[in-house]
Every structure is written in C-alpha cells, then in structure tokens.
Amino acid sequence: xxxxxxxxxxxxxxxxxxxxxxxxxxxxxxxxxxxxxxxxxxxxxxxxxxxxxxxxxxxxxxxxxxxxxxxxxxxxxxxxxxxxxxxxxxxxxxxxxxxxxxxxxxxxxxxxxxxxxxxxxxxxxxxxxxxxxxxxxxxxxxxxxxxxxxxxxxxxxxxxxxxxxxxxxxxxxxxxxxxxxx
Numbered sequence: 001x002x003x004x005x006x007x008x009x010x011x012x013x014x015x016x017x018x019x020x021x022x023x024x025x026x027x028x029x030x031x032x033x034x035x036x037x038x039x040x041x042x043x044x045x046x047x048x049x050x051x052x053x054x055x056x057x058x059x060x061x062x063x064x065x066x067x068x069x070x071x072x073x074x075x076x077x078x079x080x081x082x083x084x085x086x087x088x089x090x091x092x093x094x095x096x097x098x099x100x101x102x103x104x105x106x107x108x109x110x111x112x113x114x115x116x117x118x119x120x121x122x123x124x125x126x127x128x129x130x131x132x133x134x135x136x137x138x139x140x141x142x143x144x145x146x147x148x149x150x151x152x153x154x155x156x157x158x159x160x161x162x163x164x165x166x167x168x169x170x171x172x173x174x175x176x177x178x179x180x181x182x
Contacts, residue, residue, distance in 0.1 A: 024063070
C-alpha cells in the first residue's frame with residue numbers, strides 16, 4: 001500500500017445505511033481467505049488463489065493497510081474496499097501516481113447494492129480528506145457488473161487498453177465528486 005498523503009489512518013469506522021466500513025479483526029480471516037480462493041471473485045483479477053496456500057499465509061488477524069476497509073454487514077465481513085496510490089512498479093501506466101479504487105465482495109452479497117454503498121462511502125470519505133484529488137478505477141471491460149458500478153459511482157472512461165490478456169477499462173472520478181450516499 002502506497003502513501004495516501006496527509007490522511008490520518010485508521011479513520012473512525014464509516015457507517016452507511018446498511019454497512020460498516022472498518023479495520024480488520026481476527027473474525028475476518030475466513031472471509032478474507034474465501035474472497036481470495038473464490039473462482040467467481042477471481043474471474044476478472046487473475047483467478048482464484050489456492051485455498052491451502054491462503055490457510056498457511058493469511059495471518060490470524062488479516063493485515064490492515066492504509067486505505068483499506070473491511071465491509072461489514074450485521075457483524076460479518078462481506079467484502080473489502082480499498083483506495084491505493086499506485087507506485088511506479090504498477091503495471092497499469094495510467095494509474096501510476098494516482099489513487100485507485102478497488103473492491104472485492106463475496107458472491108453471496110452480489111446484486112444487493114452493497115458494493116455501490118460501500119464504495120460510495122469510501123469515496124466520499126476520501127473526498128472529505130483530500131478534496132482536490134481525483135480517483136481512478138481499472139476493470140476488465142468484460143466485467144459488466146464492475147462497469148455498471150463504475151458508471152454509478154461517477155467514473156468516466158479515459159481509455160481502454162490490453163493487459164493480462166484482456167481489454168481493460170480505465171476511468172476517472174473527478175476530485176471531490178461526492179456521491180451524496182454516505
């Protein structure tokens with residue numbers, strides 16, 4: 001995780017209508033492993049990771065990173081959202097030096113608006129912390145759900161390019177573009 005600048009980390013948990021965005025706890029370990037081992041979750045991000053390897057390597061309390069929020073529904077982790085400033089070693093040139101939104105949700109939580117609610121809250125928090133900074137997002141153009149979410153969150157297409165054997169969509173959300181949902 002690269003530096004997010006003058007942000008004090010971690011912030012107080014962020015509450016939305018249905019969710020809580022917070023730091024990881026030991027209770028999140030199984031969900032973190034499930035996210036990384038799920039073929040559905042990994043379909044557009046390079047595939048699932050081997051569960052046995054994850055069981056060996058994921059710590060008792062999953063690592064916390066500045067800009068990363070656990071998405072909690074009724075006391076259980078259903079996903080994570082992160083805002084990450086991409087360093088020079090990042091493979092996607094347009095994102096280098098910019099803060100990029102990323103998110104992963106367990107398949108059983110898909111289709112209920114949780115990703116939109118959690119991402120909007122994280123973006124609104126970020127806009128309150130650093131209002132002059134845009135946020136970028138990269139997703140495979142074949143990932144229709146992610147493309148719809150990007151549009152709903154206010155990202156507009158900047159370019160498309162080939163990476164990792166697939167067409168990628170790169171968009172930007174203007175600085176301080178509040179969603180009004182957090």
